[in-house]
Amino acid sequence: MxxxxxxxxxxxxxxxxxxxxxxxxxxxxxxxxxxxxxxxxxxxxxxxxxxxxxxxxxxxxxxxxxxxxxxxxxxxxPRSSELIRPPVSNVDLAILVFSVTEPTLNLQLLDKFLVHIEHAGIEPLLCLSKRDLEAEGDETEEARKATEDVRRIYGAIGYEVYGTSSRRGEGVEALHERLRGHIAVFAGQSGVGKSSLLNAIVPGLALETNEISNRLGRGKHTTRHVELIEVGGAYVADTPGFSQLDFTELGIEDLGYCFKEMRELAPSCKFRACTHVHEPGCAVLAAVEDGGVAESRHRHYVQFLTEMKEKKRRY
Known part of the structure; x- marks a missing residue:
């Protein structure tokens, strides 16, 4: 706070x-x-x-x-948290913005963001943007299913999920209230509506969609820098570093800890250094089998683990 x-x-x-x-x-x-x-x-x-x-x-x-x-x-x-990319401290809330359509919701990328936020010790909050497109019937069946999956999978784990439409103002005030008193980062794929969402939260900001990026040093002719913008009782920092999620700051042994449902189950595993991939008596694998851990979450965990091991071998 x-x-x-x-x-x-x-x-x-x-x-x-x-x-x-x-x-x-x-x-x-x-x-x-x-x-x-x-x-x-x-x-x-x-x-x-x-x-x-x-x-x-x-x-x-x-x-x-x-x-x-x-x-x-x-x-x-003393700092309560510290991010390396972008270099900013004392952030205590990360709003992960994912569109329900254009671009289609990518659960693997969402899990990758969550791993980094959990590793930084920052509370994540999921925001599904562009709900107006969903309501107008422009949403594909694939996107609709992904939206349901987010609420079912991530809500069950304990993550807060907000739905917003910047154009219609839907869910914006509730998100603004949640932000008050915090220093937050907004992260997500390009084109998901982060800047439009900030404009909707604080109409007085009156910034064009790409003007926020320019003001924060991400325009073509400006010097890149980090800045906190005050948005009605909260501060928001730019997050250029989150566009490159490569696990370089994460140890292989840290990965399981960053999946919160696996972190809670790990003490029940038969082996102390269980990787939750093939070991007998693994509480995580048992939970995947009986539906207690989402199959997609475990699949992404294994993919990330493989990616990290391959990088380690290369270097």
């Missing part, structure tokens, strides 16, 4: 949150300030570089003001 104002009682240093990083500068929004107000342009103390620490967008920091009105980041407060 977004924290309240923090003060260093010993130094009296002001505190704030880094909301943008660009060209060696960190833009700190002072605690208690208007989210759309002025930020303090700061440099980081040299000691951070010596210790191999990089301030990140999302960091809560203590800073000091210099004579020219700029500032210096003096201390980085």
């Amino acid at each position: 977004m924290s309240n104002s923090v003060k260093n009682l010993k130094t009296g240093s002001p505190s704030g949150r880094i909301v943008k990083a660009l060209s060696g500068y960190y833009y700190v929004l002072p605690d208690g300030a208007d989210p759309h107000g002025a930020t303090v342009q700061c440099r980081a103390r040299g000691v951070f570089k010596k210790k191999g620490i990089n301030p990140l967008v999302g960091d809560e920091v203590l800073y000091s003001l210099t004579e020219n009105g700029e500032g210096t980041v003096e201390e980085i407060l």
Whole structure:
């Protein structure tokens, strides 16, 4: 959750949150300030570089003001989470946006996103977008089945599933309420309606669909950077790194932990280092057999495991 104002009682240093990083500068929004107000342009103390620490967008920091009105980041407060791509900290909610049609819902890709979010220790939330197309009958039978599968498979595991239509406003207010007080990342395939959804959540944002990307440094003629955008009581970070999910930051032994239903069953497996693929007395395989674990989830787990082993052999 977004924290309240923090003060260093010993130094009296002001505190704030880094909301943008660009060209060696960190833009700190002072605690208690208007989210759309002025930020303090700061440099980081040299000691951070010596210790191999990089301030990140999302960091809560203590800073000091210099004579020219700029500032210096003096201390980085403990982080609740940290993502490498994109480099952002203290994210506590990940909204995985998948369209019910155009492009057709891909459960393997959804599971890949979930693995990365679970590994980062961030709470995932599933959002099925473009529900207006579904309602207008433009949805294929394949997409309709995939929608039902998401609600049946992922709802049963305990994931929250929201359905939205940016065009009709369906489900938008409920999602906005869920976002309040959080620092969130929106992730998903290109073209699923992430930017349209943000516009629907905060009409005052008034950004064109591709303008959000440009503002966040992803346009053709802008410098790529990470920035937090305030969206009515929440912050949203851009997620360019999630377009390349290659498991490089994940160990083979971590994969089973990132499938939450397998994580819960693993202590009941006969062997402590069970891979849930072929071992006798495997609680996960037994659950797949009796329908307690979705066959598609286990199939994707095995595919990811094979992919990781092949990469490990190559390198």
